[in-house]
Amino acid sequence: MARGGSSSSSNPKISALIVEDHRPTSMLHEAILKRNNMETKVVNNGKHAVELHSKGERFDVIFMDYNMPEMNGAQATKKLREMGVRSMIVGVTSCTDFERVEFMAAGLDKCFKKGLTRAMVEEVLQKLKE
């Protein structure tokens, strides 16, 4: 699994990008990730996520919403994979099964139903350690 964005200390924090346009949800996700001792950054649509990566930023894990303005989660995920981004990308969405299939096919590693819980984050952290 590609690594990026962590500081070079003896015990670097896992870095996470939250891609979510709904402020209460991104606030909640950020709080859960911080409780799990992760470094977080928030952007509010897929286009901004792609722009960050175009500038060379990398994250250990990306938590991606599906339904966003300008560029949705599936489009952003597909674009990131085309750019060669190998970070773990986790969908967090309330989309339909059909949309979830499209989302997974775009290149997700995992897709969770909203709302994100600490147990889901711990599952992601476990996967990152493997």
Next chain:
Amino acid sequence: MTMDVMQLQRKFSEHQSALYREGFLDDQFVQLQKLQDESSPDFVIEVVTMYFDDSENLLNNMARVLEQNPVDFKQVDAHVHQYKGSSASIGAARVKNLCAPFRTYCEAQNLEGCVRCLQQLQHEYSLLKNNLQYLFRLQQEIQAAGGKVPTPE
């Protein structure tokens, strides 16, 4: 601990339990409450207040689009999808559960069904808001009296 604070704490616990029992809230709201601590004592109120603002915008947008001729059902569906997601994120279970049938009516381009769903959604949101605002008032009274806000079981 004064009787007043104990009574407030009991009222808070009872009201909170009722909200879970009656399905207004689900386990996701517990997740939210567990994120509140001494360093962020108003975390739940802040997140939920944003959710209230967001809800009112979305419900107004849905109403506006449904009044247009012709109705852009894709636009309505986009608003409902967003509302479903945000409601799921904070544990607003009854509101979230009304969004799925609403999306079905949007897909079928059934205006009557959509209007009925919107009315139900507005009613359900109003109930949730009133109940949560009461809970938050109790929380603030407990905190002002120097008491500890009961945590969910």
